Amino acid sequence: MSGGVDSSVSAARLVQAGHEVVGATLKLWGGSSDSGCCSVGDVDDARRVAQQIGIPHYVFDMTEAFDASVVGPYVAAHAAARTPNPCVECNRHIKFDRLLERADRLGFDMLATGHHARVVHPPGEPHQLRRGADPDKDQSYVLSMLGQDQLARVSLPIGDLRKSAVRALATELGLRTAAKPDSQDVCFIRSDEGRQRFLGSRLAFHTAMVVDSATGAEMGEVDALELVTVGQRRGFAHGEDGTRRYVSAVDRATRTVYVGRAEDVATRAVRFDPGSVTWTDTALGTDAPVIAQTSAHGRPSACTYGVDSDGPGVRFDAPIRPVAPGQTIALYDRADPDRVIGAAIAA
Amino acid sequence: MTSTEASPVAYLDHAATSPVRPEVVEAMAPFAAERFGNASGSHRMARDARVAVEEARERVAHVLGADPTEIVFTSGGTESDNLAVLGTLADRARSGEVIGAVCSAIEHAAVLEPMRAAACGAAAVLGVGAMTLDEVGVLPDGVIDLDRLAEVLGTHTVLVSVMTANNEVGTIQPMQSVADVVRRYAPVAALHTDAVQAAPYVDLAALTGACDLVSVSAHKLGGPKGVGALVVRAPNQLLPLLRGGGQEHERRSGTHDVAGIVGLAAALGVADDARAAEVSRVGALRDRLADELRCAVPSTVETAARSVVLPGHCHLRFAGVEQEELLVLLDRGGVCASAGSACASGAIEPSHVLVAMGVSPDDAGSAIRFSLGHTSTEAEVDQAVDVVVSAVARLRR
Numbered sequence: 001m002s003g004g005v006d007s008s009v010s011a012a013r014l015v016q017a018g019h020e021v022v023g024a025t026l027k028l029w030g031g032s033s034d035s036g037c038c039s040v041g042d043v044d045d046a047r048r049v050a051q052q053i054g055i056p057h058y059v060f061d062m063t064e065a066f067d068a069s070v071v072g073p074y075v076a077a078h079a080a081a082r083t084p085n086p087c088v089e090c091n092r093h094i095k096f097d098r099l100l101e102r103a104d105r106l107g108f109d110m111l112a113t114g115h116h117a118r119v120v121h122p123p124g125e126p127h128q129l130r131r132g133a134d135p136d137k138d139q140s141y142v143l144s145m146l147g148q149d150q151l152a153r154v155s156l157p158i159g160d161l162r163k164s165a166v167r168a169l170a171t172e173l174g175l176r177t178a179a180k181p182d183s184q185d186v187c188f189i190r191s192d193e194g195r196q197r198f199l200g201s202r203l204a205f206h207t208a209m210v211v212d213s214a215t216g217a218e219m220g221e222v223d224a225l226e227l228v229t230v231g232q233r234r235g236f237a238h239g240e241d242g243t244r245r246y247v248s249a250v251d252r253a254t255r256t257v258y259v260g261r262a263e264d265v266a267t268r269a270v271r272f273d274p275g276s277v278t279w280t281d282t283a284l285g286t287d288a289p290v291i292a293q294t295s296a297h298g299r300p301s302a303c304t305y306g307v308d309s310d311g312p313g314v315r316f317d318a319p320i321r322p323v324a325p326g327q328t329i330a331l332y333d334r335a336d337p338d339r340v341i342g343a344a345i346a347a
Numbered sequence: 348m349t350s351t352e353a354s355p356v357a358y359l360d361h362a363a364t365s366p367v368r369p370e371v372v373e374a375m376a377p378f379a380a381e382r383f384g385n386a387s388g389s390h391r392m393a394r395d396a397r398v399a400v401e402e403a404r405e406r407v408a409h410v411l412g413a414d415p416t417e418i419v420f421t422s423g424g425t426e427s428d429n430l431a432v433l434g435t436l437a438d439r440a441r442s443g444e445v446i447g448a449v450c451s452a453i454e455h456a457a458v459l460e461p462m463r464a465a466a467c468g469a470a471a472v473l474g475v476g477a478m479t480l481d482e483v484g485v486l487p488d489g490v491i492d493l494d495r496l497a498e499v500l501g502t503h504t505v506l507v508s509v510m511t512a513n514n515e516v517g518t519i520q521p522m523q524s525v526a527d528v529v530r531r532y533a534p535v536a537a538l539h540t541d542a543v544q545a546a547p548y549v550d551l552a553a554l555t556g557a558c559d560l561v562s563v564s565a566h567k568l569g570g571p572k573g574v575g576a577l578v579v580r581a582p583n584q585l586l587p588l589l590r591g592g593g594q595e596h597e598r599r600s601g602t603h604d605v606a607g608i609v610g611l612a613a614a615l616g617v618a619d620d621a622r623a624a625e626v627s628r629v630g631a632l633r634d635r636l637a638d639e640l641r642c643a644v645p646s647t648v649e650t651a652a653r654s655v656v657l658p659g660h661c662h663l664r665f666a667g668v669e670q671e672e673l674l675v676l677l678d679r680g681g682v683c684a685s686a687g688s689a690c691a692s693g694a695i696e697p698s699h700v701l702v703a704m705g706v707s708p709d710d711a712g713s714a715i716r717f718s719l720g721h722t723s724t725e726a727e728v729d730q731a732v733d734v735v736v737s738a739v740a741r742l743r744r
Contacts, residue, residue: 022675027694056678060671061694105742106675 001025001050001057003042006114008049008177009166010157014112015053022108023050023057026099028066028090029188045177052175060102062094069093071188079203081252082326083229085296086186087142088343096143096150103153110155115139118159119151126281127151129340131332134162141296144330144343145278196227206255212239213248213258213265225250228257230324231265248322266319270294270329272312272344279342284331290314290341291332294323300332312344354681357727357734359636361567361659361720362514362544363685367610368569368721374613375571378606386603387592396605403612410619411561411578412552419577419598420608424543424564426588427577428457430599431539431560432508434585436465437473439505439537445477447504449533451491451520452482452703455541458508459699473586479503487705489518489651493528500532507536511554512545515687515700515716517660518651519545526557537583543567543575547618547720548626548657559583563615565607569721570614574607621721629719630658632728636717637661639732644739650701650714661717664706668713668742671695676741677715680734684717 001007001023014021025046043059050057070089077084095113103111116132117140127148132138146154158166170178185191189198199205205224212219219237222228232247236259239245248265249258259265270292277283284290286306292314293300303314314329323329323346333339358366378399384392386400401415408415421427432448439446450462459482464470466480481499484492491509500507507529512519522540529538539560542551546563555561555578564575579585579598591600618625634653641647646666656662665673670686674695677684687698701711717731 022679058671058675058678059694061696063694102669102672105672105744107741 001046002114002183003039003045003049003177003180004114004183005170005175005177005180006116006158006166007046008114008175009161009169009173010112010114011050011055012053012169012173012175013157014155015055021053021055021112023047023055024099025057025059026066026094027059027061027063028094029071030063030067045180049175049177053173060099062098065098066090066094066188074186075199075202077326078199078226081225081228081250083324084326085142085328086188087296088145088328091142092145096146096154100150100153110153112155112157114158115143115156116159116163117143117156119154119156121152129280130159131338131340132156132159137163139296140338140340141293141328141330144280144328144340146280147278148281151280196224199226200224206252208250208255208257210236210257210259212245213260219245219259222257225252225255225257231321246321262321263319265322267322268316268319270314270316270323271310271347272314272329273347274311276345277312277342278344280340284341289334291334291337292316293330293332294320294327294346300337302334305331311347313347355726355730357682357730358722359661359717359719359727359731360683360685361723362517362716362718364566364572365547365569365720366722367566367571368614368617370617371570371610371613375606375610378609382605384605386605387594396603399605400603400608403608406612406616407576410551410615411563411576412555413561413578413580416596417579417581419579419595420603420611421575421577421599422573422604423566423575424455424541424562425457426599427543427562427564427575428455428508428539428541429461430577430585430588431562431579432458432461432506433465433470433473433475433588434598435506435537435539435560435583436470436475436478437586438584440473440475440478443476445479445503446475446506447479447481447501447533448506448508449481449483449496449499449504449536450508451510452484453489453491453513453515453518453700454508454510455514455543458510458539458541462508473588485518485703488655489513489516489700489704490655491520491525493521493524496525497528497532500529500536502533502535504529504533504536506539507533508539508541510544511540511542511549512657513700514544515698516650516662516704517544517656517716517718519549519655519657522554523557545657546615548622548629548659550622551619555580560585563611565611565614568611568614568618571607571610574604574611576611618721625721626658629721629723632723632725633658633661633717633719635725636719636728636731637663639728640735643732643736648710650704650706659719659723661719662714663717664710664714665739666710666713668739670712670715672742673713673715673735673738676738677731677734680730680738682731682734684715684731686715 047057074086116137118130120128131140208225210219236245245259246265248260288305290305291300292303303316327346329344331342384396386396404415404418465475483496509525537559540558541562543564559580561578566572589600648664650662686695
């Protein structure tokens, strides 16, 4: 229970359904924070909701594990000019690993969260992870790394609701979190501090030359290549032809940021980090038609999964904007597009 | 969950707070209702309140072995500690010389934090300038290292703070020996002791005899939360932290919490009358809890020897078990215990006390504090033993 409306309603629905429910809030970040599940105010909200719906509530301190598995790798990835997704790593290492293990040890059958996605348990068939009912809020992307072992023990009680319905239920139940704004951005970075200052106090920034990849023309400098994301447009000047420029690559070794026109930087092939591929159920064979989503709210695109001499990857049917190294790529079933089948990290 | 919440409760967290005694509630009740006067006024309602405060002051002074003028009523242990530390440092800083302060490494945060803040310059607003701070370690048994204390003391030392008994592990500090060392090596120093945790079980008058400043809090004694006292032995002086109407002889301004002060006096009185009997009754319950758990739960370590621990404290470590998980299972079994200190969010923080005692971080993470008190019963001990045995077995499975 993060102290937000989604987990509040999730807990309330489980109680309504007659389950024996215990609320837990994770303390993940020792530093200052004003959003997500790290602030005292949010913990108080979670505790008061728990009290209101009649369940016990505990705070679990997982700051050390969070630092080691999420924050440290987040900083290291930026230092390597990659763009990681810390929410995915938190789900992978903390919520659906450490917390799930704890739930097991304490004798709980299921772990429920307030994610907007659906877990379906068809009798005699593999457990399915599916997109949430609200297309604008769908969070199946950040859960796409879950496997059968985890899905068997996971419940997502609001996945079948639109956000407006979640808020309506919260209002109906009189929950204090009914009108609380959605959390934004990365929970361990204060909104008044921002990513740049957070990273700036933890790693050294390097200037880089901006080069038009088509003409080789130098287009000025950026102050910190560590803050540049492949696919980014904001902050880069238009080219001589007056069209927008997008980042196509960041070369840390030569301190060069390559930019180009949308049509030039578009890509069809995305390689995966070897060993980063996970499957919801069984592994796909090579040349399998799938749908890939390359960012949390990105547009799903048809592609083909395969493994060749360079390792695993996907080839898109039509060119897409370039994918930043370090980003999670969620794979969905071409024949059943709401169904997650796997995940990988872009090389 | 309602079935679990409705199960009988074994309240073994008296070190966090103790249930309010019925006689205390009775004594306080009129001042929460019809006897509402402001003790600083001049009419009949005010006089009534003022008389109640002064009668309470006399009772508190009597139990604490102090003169009534030496009692400063505060909002509780944290304020008493802050007033003792910062008020003394501010007073002594008026000399303009570099001043020295010393405390044990296992002090409550209410002493450690103001000490550290002052040493970092954060008490400049009070006039505290250059100062040194020495935090004296404890031996593995949880008792202050007197040799080390003697080493760091000097003529520049103006304040020494050593708690009477530790709130987490319960170790009783040899205050008379501490006082002897302080008087010998730091002749101008004021000696403060935080007696908040120890108050129900130790001879407070003897403590006041050995120290210059003594902090107590009502709610650890069966009194209400939000009220405490600081004994300031003459001729020690301190500067106030709260300035305003000049109450408490200019040492602590603010309208008197008459009901709370009356409650503190009542609680101290009852605790003092019951002391000898409670030391043996609660001590026997604690011994049984510790003995049965050590017997029934393999690899259970008692953090400190009972000979130096408060009668109500039972601090145990269950090897290989995570305290956060054990506390959940205890709570589900109706057993209220704790794992040392909790931060503002309610998460458990690593114990600086166990670190000071040389306990490894992993071992420290397996620690649970059971603390018994005036309402503790044999049945609660039985329930705790049953629940702990099955919970530890589950977590080790």
